[in-house]
Amino acid sequence: MNPQSFGSERNDALVIHQLVKQFGAFKAVNNISISVPSGSFLVLVGPSGCGKSTLLRMLAGLESPTEGEIVFDGKVVSSGTDGTLRDSASRNAGLVFQSYALWPHMTVAANVEWPLKVAKWSKAERAARVDEVLGLLNISELRDRYPAEISGGQQQRVAIARTIGPRPSILLLDEPLSNLDAKLRVEMRSELMRIHRATGATSVYVTHDQVEAMTMASHVAVLNKGRVEQFGPPVELLQNPQTTFVATFLGTPAANLIPATQQSGAFVYEGQPIARIPVNFSEKSVKLLYRAQDIGVGAIEGRPQIFGKFAEAAPIAGQSMVTAIVGDMRVTGMTDGYFTAVPGSDITMSLLREPDGIFNEAGQRIVL
Numbered sequence: 026m027n028p029q030s031f032g033s034e035r036n037d038a039l040v041i042h043q044l045v046k047q048f049g050a051f052k053a054v055n056n057i058s059i060s061v062p063s064g065s066f067l068v069l070v071g072p073s074g075c076g077k078s079t080l081l082r083m084l085a086g087l088e089s090p091t092e093g094e095i096v097f098d099g100k101v102v103s104s105g106t107d108g109t110l111r112d113s114a115s116r117n118a119g120l121v122f123q124s125y126a127l128w129p130h131m132t133v134a135a136n137v138e139w140p141l142k143v144a145k146w147s148k149a150e151r152a153a154r155v156d157e158v159l160g161l162l163n164i165s166e167l168r169d170r171y172p173a174e175i176s177g178g179q180q181q182r183v184a185i186a187r188t189i190g191p192r193p194s195i196l197l198l199d200e201p202l203s204n205l206d207a208k209l210r211v212e213m214r215s216e217l218m219r220i221h222r223a224t225g226a227t228s229v230y231v232t233h234d235q236v237e238a239m240t241m242a243s244h245v246a247v248l249n250k251g252r253v254e255q256f257g258p259p260v261e262l263l264q265n266p267q268t269t270f271v272a273t274f275l276g277t278p279a280a281n282l283i284p285a286t287q288q289s290g291a292f293v294y295e296g297q298p299i300a301r302i303p304v305n306f307s308e309k310s311v312k313l314l315y316r317a318q319d320i321g322v323g324a325i326e327g328r329p330q331i332f333g334k335f336a337e338a339a340p341i342a343g344q345s346m347v348t349a350i351v352g353d354m355r356v357t358g359m360t361d362g363y364f365t366a367v368p369g370s371d372i373t374m375s376l377l378r379e380p381d382g383i384f385n386e387a388g389q390r391i392v393l
């Protein structure tokens with residue numbers, strides 16, 4: 026398929042088409058295709074080394090693809106086929122890094138003005154735009170300070186102001202909050218969402234923090250070893266993970282997966298029947314998905330039980346999230362109030378409902 030027509034047919038602002046980035050024989054990005062409409066907030070999430078930054082650097086034009094294409098607003102900006110590599114200005118993309126890299130010898134206002142000068146905006150337009158973006162980021166009063174005279178969180182705001190100044194249609198953010206403390210991170214998350222809406226740009230945001238991904242995204246791509254494990258709206262990924270990797274990577278706490286085998290008409294774990302077998306189901310060995318809220322703490326009459334050793338409990342909104350070590354698994358359930366026990370002591374967990382998904386041994390969801 027021609028990616029250019031693919032992009033314009035779909036009318037999507039960002040189309041990534043069969044993208045590959047190879048370092049020697051190693052494929053850091055291995056055949057990724059994703060497409061999102063204008064104004065989307067696409068989050069790339071995944072464990073360390075899965076290829077998030079490499080993909081973002083290709084979107085920014087800092088790396089060229091080995092194969093495949095990137096299409097912004099219907100225009101091919103990078104192509105592994107014909108070697109197209111537009112620079113970041115002509116691809117109308119703005120990049121915010123983890124490290125803010127402000128120019129230390131320039132004031133806040135001058136830092137924000139600089140890219141507008143480079144883009145040859147007139148003096149009056151520059152002055153108006155600097156006022157506007159400093160206002161948008163709530164840092165107007167810092168305009169005459171130097172980077173060394175403001176806090177880390179304020180520097181981050183300046184870096185964002187500088188990036189959105191030239192009105193990029195695509196905003197690329199590489200773990201921009203990772204240098205901030207926990208409280209500031211949460212505040213800046215909402216701020217970034219507000220700025221995203223105010224600019225109308227299509228944003229691509231890289232993080233390894235799945236909570237950040239789930240709160241901010243309109244679309245999430247979960248990456249694993251250079252490939253997309255699953256792509257979709259955050260709720261869809263949470264409710265309907267297609268692989269055990271996604272099920273255990275997303276969600277707080279992550280879902281539990283209990284191995285089971287078919288024996289005399291039931292799924293059995295450690296000799297105990299724990300779940301019904303769906304009709305016409307042939308797979309012998311499976312992994313059953315249970316949400317933490319579907320696992321109770323203690324023996325509950327009439328429900329299948331599993332036995333382990335107490336590991337830890339964390340209070341969450343009036344409930345306790347209780348984790349047991351069961352064989353070589355961690356199993357997390359919920360109970361009302363504040364739970365405590367001696368680490369290593371025996372604990373019984375009850376499965377309150379039938380599993381919320383069945384996966385084969387290769388980790389793929391079995392569609393019933």
Ligand SMILES: Nc1ncnc2c1ncn2[C@@H]1O[C@H](COP(=O)(O)OP(=O)(O)OP(=O)(O)O)[C@@H](O)[C@H]1O
Pocket residue numbers: 048053071072073074075076077078079080233
């Ligand atoms: N210039 C390079 N040369 C060789 N290998 C590279 C290069 N850049 C990245 N890699 C490798 O490609 C893989 C993906 O790296 P990348 O930085 O994209 O991962 P990431 O998902 O962003 O990780 P993190 O969350 O730790 O930042 C890693 O195994 C990395 O070592």
